[in-house]
Amino acid sequence: MSGLLFAGATLPDGTLSDILVRDGFVERIGSDLKADGCEVIDVGGLRVLPGLVDLHTHLREPGFEASETVLTGTQAAAAGGFTTVFAMANTSPVADNAGVVEQVLGRGIDSGYATVQPIGAVTVGLGGAELADLGSMATSRARVRVFSDDGKCVHDPLLMRRALEYVSTFGGVVAQHAQEPRLTSGSQMNEGAVSARLGLTGWPAVAEEAIIARDVLLAEYTNSRLHVCHLSTAGSVEIVRSAKAKGIKVTAEVTPHHLLLTDETASEYDARFKVNPPLRTNADVMALRQALADGTIDIVATDHAPHPSEHKECEWNDAAFGMVGLETALSIVQLAMVETGLLDWVGIARVMSHQPAVIGGVDDAAGVLAEGRIADLVFIDATSRSTLTTDDLAGKSINSPYLGMELPGRVVHTVRHGYFTQRDGVIVSADVVSRATRDYDNSHTGAGTEVTDG
Amino acid sequence: MRHLLSTADLARDEAIGLLDSSEDMATTADRAHKKLPALRGLTIVNLFFEDSTRTRISFEVAEKRLSADVINFAAKGSSVSKGESLKDTAQTLTAMGVDAVVIRHGASGAAYQLANRGWIDVPVVNAGDGTHEHPTQALLDAYTIRKRVHGSSSRGKGLDGLRVTIVGDIAHSRVARSNAWLLTTLGAEVTMVAPPTLLPHARESFPVVMESDLDAVLATNPDAVMMLRIQKERMHHAFFPSEREFSQLWGLTAERFARLSERTLVMHPGPMNRGLEICSEAADSPQSTVIEQVANGVFVRMAVLYSVLTGSEA
Numbered sequence: 001m002s003g004l005l006f007a008g009a010t011l012p013d014g015t016l017s018d019i020l021v022r023d024g025f026v027e028r029i030g031s032d033l034k035a036d037g038c039e040v041i042d043v044g045g046l047r048v049l050p051g052l053v054d055l056h057t058h059l060r061e062p063g064f065e066a067s068e069t070v071l072t073g074t075q076a077a078a079a080g081g082f083t084t085v086f087a088m089a090n091t092s093p094v095a096d097n098a099g100v101v102e103q104v105l106g107r108g109i110d111s112g113y114a115t116v117q118p119i120g121a122v123t124v125g126l127g128g129a130e131l132a133d134l135g136s137m138a139t140s141r142a143r144v145r146v147f148s149d150d151g152k153c154v155h156d157p158l159l160m161r162r163a164l165e166y167v168s169t170f171g172g173v174v175a176q177h178a179q180e181p182r183l184t185s186g187s188q189m190n191e192g193a194v195s196a197r198l199g200l201t202g203w204p205a206v207a208e209e210a211i212i213a214r215d216v217l218l219a220e221y222t223n224s225r226l227h228v229c230h231l232s233t234a235g236s237v238e239i240v241r242s243a244k245a246k247g248i249k250v251t252a253e254v255t256p257h258h259l260l261l262t263d264e265t266a267s268e269y270d271a272r273f274k275v276n277p278p279l280r281t282n283a284d285v286m287a288l289r290q291a292l293a294d295g296t297i298d299i300v301a302t303d304h305a306p307h308p309s310e311h312k313e314c315e316w317n318d319a320a321f322g323m324v325g326l327e328t329a330l331s332i333v334q335l336a337m338v339e340t341g342l343l344d345w346v347g348i349a350r351v352m353s354h355q356p357a358v359i360g361g362v363d364d365a366a367g368v369l370a371e372g373r374i375a376d377l378v379f380i381d382a383t384s385r386s387t388l389t390t391d392d393l394a395g396k397s398i399n400s401p402y403l404g405m406e407l408p409g410r411v412v413h414t415v416r417h418g419y420f421t422q423r424d425g426v427i428v429s430a431d432v433v434s435r436a437t438r439d440y441d442n443s444h445t446g447a448g449t450e451v452t453d454g
Numbered sequence: 455m456r457h458l459l460s461t462a463d464l465a466r467d468e469a470i471g472l473l474d475s476s477e478d479m480a481t482t483a484d485r486a487h488k489k490l491p492a493l494r495g496l497t498i499v500n501l502f503f504e505d506s507t508r509t510r511i512s513f514e515v516a517e518k519r520l521s522a523d524v525i526n527f528a529a530k531g532s533s534v535s536k537g538e539s540l541k542d543t544a545q546t547l548t549a550m551g552v553d554a555v556v557i558r559h560g561a562s563g564a565a566y567q568l569a570n571r572g573w574i575d576v577p578v579v580n581a582g583d584g585t586h587e588h589p590t591q592a593l594l595d596a597y598t599i600r601k602r603v604h605g606s607s608s609r610g611k612g613l614d615g616l617r618v619t620i621v622g623d624i625a626h627s628r629v630a631r632s633n634a635w636l637l638t639t640l641g642a643e644v645t646m647v648a649p650p651t652l653l654p655h656a657r658e659s660f661p662v663v664m665e666s667d668l669d670a671v672l673a674t675n676p677d678a679v680m681m682l683r684i685q686k687e688r689m690h691h692a693f694f695p696s697e698r699e700f701s702q703l704w705g706l707t708a709e710r711f712a713r714l715s716e717r718t719l720v721m722h723p724g725p726m727n728r729g730l731e732i733c734s735e736a737a738d739s740p741q742s743t744v745i746e747q748v749a750n751g752v753f754v755r756m757a758v759l760y761s762v763l764t765g766s767e768a
């Protein structure tokens with residue numbers, strides 16, 4: 001495999017440096033590196049980050065291929081600078097057994113645009129009644145470590161306790177979609193002044209907070225790990241903060257959209273803004289930003305949720321929950337966190353790459369930019385500003401709330417395992433990527449064991 | 455006025471203009487020949503995705519009095535019941551040359567979407583959308599209050615200084631929402647009364663006072679008391695324990711009615727649950743405006759349709 005020399009990249013800490021990539025790995029990081037037969041790419045000061053890792057992606061395959069497939073979803077990932085995505089389990093059939101998670105894993109390997117790490121369901125069919133085949137998913141080729149019924153809450157406290165205890169056997173974590181179902185029956189948007197004005201059924205903050213409060217207590221009692229998906233309220237932040245202060249093993253994620261948008265966006269009944277958990281108030285947005293900055297919230301995860309247009313161009317009550325997010329995540333986080341001075345680029349690398357890899361149990365293979373590590377890299381032009389159009393969305397669906405907004409930052413190159421998945425802002429064609437990923441796999445049989453500490 | 459979607463959008467002079475125009479429409483009701491040629495040659499579709507015989511007939515009478523051609527579209531048995539989208543239904547109908555759409559829909563925001571999404575390009579009148587708004591109901595309520603209070607000198611007047619109490623399922627009521635904005639815009643002081651389970655969680659959402667003690671509010675001698683219809687199925691979702699208890703605490707019972715001043719108007723948008731939210735003594739009393747509200751509904755809807763279709767007041 002030939003090498004690539006990225007000349008003049010700005011590392012997360014601001015240092016200007018060259019990066020030499022060979023055989024899928026970062027061979028050298030330093031100044032004035034020799035090309036030594038490698039192709040030289042002058043990146044002219046572009047910022048480089050370790051390839052982004054998304055702990056919360058809906059790839060929709062199998063079952064909902066009209067919305068997204070593993071191939072199109074990982075193309076969206078490449079467009080957004082992601083090199084690893086965790087595929088949520090709410091497919092059809094549900095990823096609640098080894099067969100489905102291995103199928104999703106296989107589709108990811110075929111695609112080559114990103115490493116696809118399947119998430120396993122906690123309960124059979126997301127039914128909330130009996131435990132799924134947790135152990136066989138963990139020991140399958142997909143090596144599942146994150147378990148989630150996302151889209152639905154594991155609301156039965158006994159089942160949640162058992163799941164927390166059981167997955168600790170293999171170092172797993174339960175990623176909880178915190179939503180008390182009885183308190184959110186028929187809910188359409190955040191419960192507050194806006195929902196009252198619009199006549200839409202409210203989704204009260206307490207329905208999220210009550211579950212998180214219960215779950216951190218269960219995690220403490222069972223000495224197990226809990227991960228809270230898409231935390232959305234100021235009250236949830238306080239619960240997680242106090243749980244962490246007590247030493248409870250809890251981690252939490254926030255989506256880009258909850259860092260930027262509020263429930264006022266529902267005012268025109270445009271269902272692109274309908275999402276679960278719902279967009280909250282400005283006070284919640286400010287609390288979430290602060291919590292991400294101070295580490296109470298560990299990571300950003302997209303909750304990329306593609307839907308076909310007919311599921312959004314309809315009455316609000318009938319519209320699907322969710323918005324696409326992979327392509328725009330970095331821009332939104334730059335807008336909400338970097339341009340407000342709350343996080344620097346080292347912080348961005350932490351919350352969008354390293355920590356997601358740690359929580360997901362793939363930090364041996366992803367989330368670090370260092371010599372000797374796999375060459376998953378993203379190069380961005382943080383100074384760019386452009387208006388988002390559907391042309392910028394590389395996935396199958398266009399249900400983005402940011403269309404027409406001017407956003408900062410632009411992903412220029414995405415490199416996975418030493419090959420381009422996006423180059424000069426253009427997604428590399430599927431056959432080229434597919435050939436590159438096969439070449440990588442052929443030359444790294446058992447790659448996982450070859451990784452050095454770097 | 456291009457559309458009528460919400461009373462929150464109505465400025466005071468615009469609202470008074472519509473009420474004055476309704477007065478003009480009312481004068482035609484006393485003539486032997488009631489029909490005006492104002493909308494001759496124009497076609498209006500009544501797009502009713504929710505059953506509502508009263509509102510639909512009221513609009514239909516208003517349209518016919520203005521000589522418009524009327525198409526009634528009920529969702530049941532139509533392509534909608536086969537899964538056609540709101541967008542496709544509206545586009546199909548307007549492709550046939552409809553000049554205005556009156557829409558009643560179970561989903562909040564449906565009228566707003568129809569008017570603003572670029573799907574169609576004709577005036578839209580909201581005849582009730584989910585638990586959001588029912589603007590023509592609020593206009594007819596305002597008209598009814600103004601007429602009772604100011605009689606033949608109503609023109610040009612608002613509802614300044616009047617105190618209106620609205621009682622019942624505020625949280626789920628499109629009538630309450632539309633009245634909250636309109637009556638306040640017209641200068642009235644509005645108090646809403648319900649058990650806390652049936653008030654909006656965010657009390658600051660509306661420019662009104664929210665209370666739960668009906669007797670205390672009635673003791674202040676409001677100028678009008680509007681009772682809202684209680685949906686009996688709310689009981690099953692733990693909003694209140696029983697009909698009997700609701701009636702005792704928040705119903706306009708004979709005993710409460712007897713304590714009201716004879717000047718206090720008793721209003722109800724209908725259909726009434728007699729014996730639940732309102733007693734027959736009150737509903738059938740001279741203070742009751744229930745029948746007038748129905749009659750006035752036609753005049754107000756004539757004024758609204760005339761305004762959106764001709765861009766002027768009568």
